[in-house]
Amino acid sequence: MAVASFIKESLINIGLKVENQDELFHAMFEKAYEQGFVKETFLPKIKERESIFPTGLSVNNYSIAIPHTDPEHVVEQFIAVSVLEKPVSFHLMEDNTKTTEVQAVLMLGLNQPHSQIEVLQELMQVIQVEEHLEKLIHAKDKSDITLLFESIKIS
Structure with a gap:
C-alpha cells in the first residue's frame, strides 16, 4: 500500500493560516467535505478522537500531527x-500531558479498517526520517508534497 496514492492534491494546503487546532480541523474538514471525501460527522468525531487520543509527534527539530477518526465518517x-504558516499546539501522542508546536498536519480519512494500520505504519517510517519532515515543512507548493511522497520508498 503506497501512502502516495492516498495523498489528494486538492486537499493540500501550503501556508495555512489558523490560530488553533479547532480552526485547523475546521479548515481541513471544509475542503474534504466540499469535495465529498467525508460525512458531516467527520469534524466532531475527529475533534473528539484527538481529545482522547492525541496525535502530536515531535521528531528531532520538527513536530507534526496525524489526526484521524473512525472509518464510518469517511466516504472516500x-x-x-x-x-501551517505558524505552528499550532497539539498534545503529544506518547504523553498527553505535554504539548508540541505542530508545523504540518497529515489528516487521515480511511474507511477500510486494515488501511488505517498499514497507512499509519508507512507514515511512521516516513516521518521518522528528519530529511522527509524538513522537505514537508518547507514545501513551497502542492507538487513538492506529492513528489516527496512519491519518491519515498517504504520498507
Whole structure:
C-alpha cells in the first residue's frame, strides 16, 4: 500500500493560516467535505478522537500531527496535508500531558479498517526520517508534497 496514492492534491494546503487546532480541523474538514471525501460527522468525531487520543509527534527539530477518526465518517479514502504558516499546539501522542508546536498536519480519512494500520505504519517510517519532515515543512507548493511522497520508498 503506497501512502502516495492516498495523498489528494486538492486537499493540500501550503501556508495555512489558523490560530488553533479547532480552526485547523475546521479548515481541513471544509475542503474534504466540499469535495465529498467525508460525512458531516467527520469534524466532531475527529475533534473528539484527538481529545482522547492525541496525535502530536515531535521528531528531532520538527513536530507534526496525524489526526484521524473512525472509518464510518469517511466516504472516500484520503490523506489531507496542511503545512501551517505558524505552528499550532497539539498534545503529544506518547504523553498527553505535554504539548508540541505542530508545523504540518497529515489528516487521515480511511474507511477500510486494515488501511488505517498499514497507512499509519508507512507514515511512521516516513516521518521518522528528519530529511522527509524538513522537505514537508518547507514545501513551497502542492507538487513538492506529492513528489516527496512519491519518491519515498517504504520498507
